[in-house]
Amino acid sequence: MASKDDRPVWHKRLGKMLQESFDFIGSNAKRHRESVAVRAIPKRDGDYRVVYRFGVRGEVLPDDVVEDFRDILARGRSVLDIAMFTAVMAQANPPLTDREQRNTYFPIAATQAAWNSVAGQPHMKALTEKQRKRLRAIQPFITGDAVIAEFARIHNDDKHQMPLTLAVIPDPEFVMIWDHLDPPREMTREWWIDWVEPLPAVENGVDFVEYRSVDPIIDAGIEDVPIALAVLVDGEWRDVQHMLWDIMEFITRASSILHDGDVGLANAFKELFGLQRAQLAAFKKMMLEHDPDAEAEWLRLSGSTDLPHEHRGAHGPHGSFPDAPLHPPTSAPSARPKAR
Numbered sequence: 001m002a003s004k005d006d007r008p009v010w011h012k013r014l015g016k017m018l019q020e021s022f023d024f025i026g027s028n029a030k031r032h033r034e035s036v037a038v039r040a041i042p043k044r045d046g047d048y049r050v051v052y053r054f055g056v057r058g059e060v061l062p063d064d065v066v067e068d069f070r071d072i073l074a075r076g077r078s079v080l081d082i083a084m085f086t087a088v089m090a091q092a093n094p095p096l097t098d099r100e101q102r103n104t105y106f107p108i109a110a111t112q113a114a115w116n117s118v119a120g121q122p123h124m125k126a127l128t129e130k131q132r133k134r135l136r137a138i139q140p141f142i143t144g145d146a147v148i149a150e151f152a153r154i155h156n157d158d159k160h161q162m163p164l165t166l167a168v169i170p171d172p173e174f175v176m177i178w179d180h181l182d183p184p185r186e187m188t189r190e191w192w193i194d195w196v197e198p199l200p201a202v203e204n205g206v207d208f209v210e211y212r213s214v215d216p217i218i219d220a221g222i223e224d225v226p227i228a229l230a231v232l233v234d235g236e237w238r239d240v241q242h243m244l245w246d247i248m249e250f251i252t253r254a255s256s257i258l259h260d261g262d263v264g265l266a267n268a269f270k271e272l273f274g275l276q277r278a279q280l281a282a283f284k285k286m287m288l289e290h291d292p293d294a295e296a297e298w299l300r301l302s303g304s305t306d307l308p309h310e311h312r313g314a315h316g317p318h319g320s321f322p323d324a325p326l327h328p329p330t331s332a333p334s335a336r337p338k339a340r
Helices: 009-035 062-092 098-101 112-119 129-137 148-161 239-258 264-289 292-302
Strands: 037-045 049-057 166-170 188-196 207-213 227-233 236-239 336-339
Touching: 009 062, 009 227, 009 239, 037 207, 062 148, 062 166, 062 239, 112 129, 129 239, 129 292, 148 227, 148 239, 227 239, 236 239, 239 264
Parallel strands: none
Antiparallel strands: 037 049, 049 207, 166 227, 188 207, 188 336, 227 236
16 A cells, blocks of 8 residues: 555645645635624715725735635646646556657646647547546536636736736625614615625725615614625636635546546535535525525524524624625626615
8 A cells, every 4th residue: 555655746735735725715714704804884975875985904815815825726737737747657658758748738628629629639648538538527618617717717827927816805695784774774665785896805995885765864884794705807706715615626526537536535525515505505595585494404504503693614694684685796786776
């Protein structure tokens, strides 16, 4: 049986990349929970409109967070390429030329044409037919998972051309609660919540959302703003936690296909992250629709007996309130009227 030190380089790097990813998600959640507070500060504009700006306490995005995320992506890309090179060198017959070895890399294909282009290259032909079929089956153009193609593009652009843009934004997964309005929304004939477009990163004093009503607004208080770490892709924010979940599963699955074909760990990740997403979806439905079935599902999945009152994990709710308004979208929204 091979010792721990006999593991291939890609295997060691995969283990480190996975641990770094979990640590990154957890440490940022802890920092947001314990060291950062973001509030919506109201600024009245007449009797029928209130504009909210960010009020920030604490350092929202330290420089090392950006560098740590960049390092995770780079290590992940390295795992894929080295796993491919290791498999090809062990299987190629005849051996690849020096030039063919230098051109060996792991393909991530967003289109059928891109896959066809790489499938005929010598390093791909060195793999078994089963390996090629399994690698094709996990490509973005087959699975529809755009995140993996975005991962490849973000890393490549960051390495060669354009540094990635990381920011903290109002969390698209959790509703923002307007709980300090007089009159309350349910007592208003019609009201609107309009998000600034494009949705700005959290920065002290920046306007980001407004509330309008057909009835006079007597008072508006400070509101809590749930936040999330996001990366900018093609002009839209992508949730970093969800991106890392997809990347971890993909890299684990791909490297396992190239090694011994055992994708048990990747399947375990898929189940784990799927359960966490289902928990988030149930909480979101509970908040938006005040749905008792969604509440029961959230309690079942979370293993909790009480409704949440503060962040838990990398994402977490701020409280439980009925009749909550829509959460911020990841891209520019239009006005969303709410009749009462």
